[in-house]
Structures are given as C-alpha cells and as structure tokens.
Amino acid sequence: MLYILTGDVQTGKSRWLEKHVKKLAADHVNCYGVISAGVWVESDSTRANTQGFEKRGIECILLPNLERFEFAKRTDISKKEGTFDERSQAGKAGLGWHISDEAIAQVNAHFHNIAEKAQRGMIRGVLVVDELGRLELDRGEGLVEAVRLLEEGASGSFSNALVVARSELAMRVADRFADAWGGAQIILPE
Structure with a gap:
C-alpha cells in the first residue's frame, strides 16, 4: 500500500514522519529512504510561526542509518549568502528552496543503493520518500531514483511506501503510483 502523508506547508509532516519512523524502528520495522527535516531558528521576523520559530533550511536524514546533511x-x-545557483535544478524551477544539485545527487545515490539492495533481496521494510514536489512531478528532475523505486511498486523488499507531498500534489502522487x-491512502500528520 502507498501511504501519502499530506498537509499544507509547515504543518508538521516531516516531524510526524520522524516520530513514526522511530516508533517503527522500536517495533523492529526498518525504514529506507529519506526524511527532509526543517531547520528552525528562534526568530521575531515576519517569517516566524506562532511559536516564534522561522524555517531557514532543510536537512536530509538518510534512512536507516540516520546520516544527516544540509x-x-x-x-x-x-541569494543573500551568494550560494544560489540559477543553473541548478531548483534555480531553473524557481523554487522557494534552493537545493544544490550535489545534495540532490547525494540523495539519488542513496535511493540507487537502496534499489540495488532491494533487487538482491538484502533489505525489507518501508520505503520512505520525504518529499515529492514540483521538481519530481512537473519536471522529471529532483529525486528521480526515489521516483523509479515508487514506479516499481510493491515488492518482497517493500510492501508499503510512505510518501510526503503537499496538499495540492497528493492526488497527483496517488494517481501516478497507486x-x-x-x-x-491519504493520511494527515495528526
């Protein structure tokens, strides 16, 4: 079964996912893939949420080993720091988040490694993809190795997958991979 965790921007999808991946691990269920956790700082700016925190970045957590990187x-x-690359996938797509092509390549290499292990029957658990967005669904870019695994569908290694997608993209994910x-099944972070 494909579970699609959805909600509006900054509604706690990745925090919910992190919590549930830990619960699954405690129950001896391995998760393979990626969580895209927000990097939040205390702030009194207009970008701060109601708790006084502003989301400034996204950190990848590679599952199952919990390796983290920006x-x-x-x-x-x-743009202010001078690290924006208009030729990058995210730059050309005009996203609100700047993702370096190197970071995308690192996540794709991780999913490629997962696919190879799955083909050899070396792993078993839940496939986790946080998140599919405009790069993947509109442009055929971004986390292309995760998309390939989702297109292959349920297998001996992965009978279930959990994908995060914003509300406006959730039905597109369902239509494409269900x-x-x-x-x-659409689920909310509650």
Missing part, C-alpha cells in the same frame, strides 16, 4: 536553504537566504502499490 539539503536546502530558503532561496532568499541562499496501481503499482495496490492502492493509496
């Missing part, structure tokens, strides 16, 4: 910065911050996974 994945994205808000585009305005990246048949390969024997159906899809």
Whole structure:
C-alpha cells in the first residue's frame, strides 16, 4: 500500500514522519529512504510561526542509518549568502528552496543503493520518500531514483511506501503510483 502523508506547508509532516519512523524502528520495522527535516531558528521576523520559530533550511536524514546533511536553504537566504545557483535544478524551477544539485545527487545515490539492495533481496521494510514536489512531478528532475523505486511498486523488499507531498500534489502522487502499490491512502500528520 502507498501511504501519502499530506498537509499544507509547515504543518508538521516531516516531524510526524520522524516520530513514526522511530516508533517503527522500536517495533523492529526498518525504514529506507529519506526524511527532509526543517531547520528552525528562534526568530521575531515576519517569517516566524506562532511559536516564534522561522524555517531557514532543510536537512536530509538518510534512512536507516540516520546520516544527516544540509539539503536546502530558503532561496532568499541562499541569494543573500551568494550560494544560489540559477543553473541548478531548483534555480531553473524557481523554487522557494534552493537545493544544490550535489545534495540532490547525494540523495539519488542513496535511493540507487537502496534499489540495488532491494533487487538482491538484502533489505525489507518501508520505503520512505520525504518529499515529492514540483521538481519530481512537473519536471522529471529532483529525486528521480526515489521516483523509479515508487514506479516499481510493491515488492518482497517493500510492501508499503510512505510518501510526503503537499496538499495540492497528493492526488497527483496517488494517481501516478497507486496501481503499482495496490492502492493509496491519504493520511494527515495528526
């Protein structure tokens, strides 16, 4: 089954996912893939949420080993720091987050490694993709190795997958991948 965790921007999808991946690990269920966790700082700016925190970046957590690295910065911050690359996939797409092509390549290499292990029957668990967005769904770019795994569907290694997608993209994810996974269910971070 394909589970699609959805909600509006900054509604706690990745925090919910992190918590549930830990619960699954405690129950001896391995998760393979990536969580895209927000990097939040205390702030009194207009970008701060109601708790007084501002999201300034995104950090990838590679599952199952929990390796972390910087994945994205808000585009305005990246431009101010001089790290914005207009020729990058994210730059050409005009995203609100600047993701370096090197960071995308690192995540794709991780998913490629997962695919190879799955083909050899070396792993078993839940496939986790946080998140599919405009790069993947509109442009055929971004996390292309994750998309390939999702297109292959349920297998001996992965009978279930959990994908994060914003509300406006959730049905597109369901329409594209549900048949390969024997159906899809939309869930909310509650």
